[in-house]
Amino acid sequence: MIEVMASLLTVSGVGFYLAGSIGLLRLPDLYSRLHALTKADNLGLGLLIAGLALHTQDLLIALKLVLIWLAVLAASAASAHLIAQHARRRETQS
């Protein structure tokens, strides 16, 4: 039962990564593409990690996986913000 749940979570996480990658290719401009990037990190990796955490059935490893998720979220939000801010400054100055 837990194995089935873990597989479902992992597969849906991969699905969101796929949606994010398609978004990255299809979306028209820099800002919209940043949307696709940060969101794959959030929900895609989140579900993937939830699935893996269930799969290990070890509390310490599960906590470590959650920490990895939080670290990726912090890095992803900060880099998206820096890229967007830089692009916006250039646009409004010229």
Next chain:
Amino acid sequence: MVPGILARTAILALLWWIITQGEVGAWLIGLPAVVLAAMASVSFGGAALSRVSLLGLPGFVALFLRESVRGELDVARRTLAPTLRIQPGFKNHRLQLNDPSARIFLTNCISLLPGTLAARLDGDHVEIHLLDASADPEPDLRRLEQAIARLFDLSLETNDA
């Protein structure tokens, strides 16, 4: 100052314990690293982050997860549709949070939540890029700000200008 150091040392020690998966020998490096990191983190400031309220935490986590799933499904529908159903644009949002570190935390949450991206933080305004600029993001942003205010035990500026 001192309680701040103690709380941070405890949190960092917990992190180290998780990262090393309870390996006893690793404390040889971990203990000095934890103490130095706690001292460094106090000297960097970040007052709000040391005030996280345990009462506000579940509410914030629930809101963040719920909004992530709801927004992501919406964004996926828009980007996977045969013709892209997006209408990108910028909107300004006036921040009601006063605390600088809480503001940065809010900007990061805005960027992580689907459909919104914080492009620029400028004084008490944040410029937000929306995938669908025809929708009004204000109600969602207000709810997020309230949850973060409760998380850090802060009050919101309520003068409606």
